[in-house]
Amino acid sequence: MNSASRNKKIPSSAAALKKVNAISTTNGPSFFELVYQVVRLIPKGRVTTYGAIAAYLGSKQSSRAVGYALNGAHFIKPKVPAQRVVNRNGMLSGKAHFETPTRMQELLEKEGVIVKDETIQNFSKHFWDPMQELGF
């Protein structure tokens, strides 16, 4: 995509969202779909933040919307590694939304990420910035 479309705010229609929730192929890119796509690009053993994804999509203030998007990520295929997305403190704020409360931490440790007390250790070391890795 070009920088112009990214610079602008990306509107997501309710119709597109419904399609996503229905696991149907969306013709037009929605905010949610873009979030899922970025999350899928996160390498194994790396993590990023809601704000970083939002910033990459052009709206760094829409970090809440990113979190909301991941709320429905469980219905999406291919699988979205939502466990690699945490808040800016490196805390597993979304662990409660997984199948089991320990599922998120388990997946991360399986990838070599150390989680202590619901927080990722050496967070800056594991941090993966889409702006830097994918280019802006």
Place this chain on the structure above:
DNA sequence: GTCATGACAAAGA
């Protein structure tokens, strides 16, 4: 169409 909620983030006290 207005109001309240949320897997967040940055700024102020």
Place this chain on the structure above:
DNA sequence: TTCTTTGCCATGA
């Protein structure tokens, strides 16, 4: 430094 307040986007009632 920690706690509180404000902003922003998208959704659901």
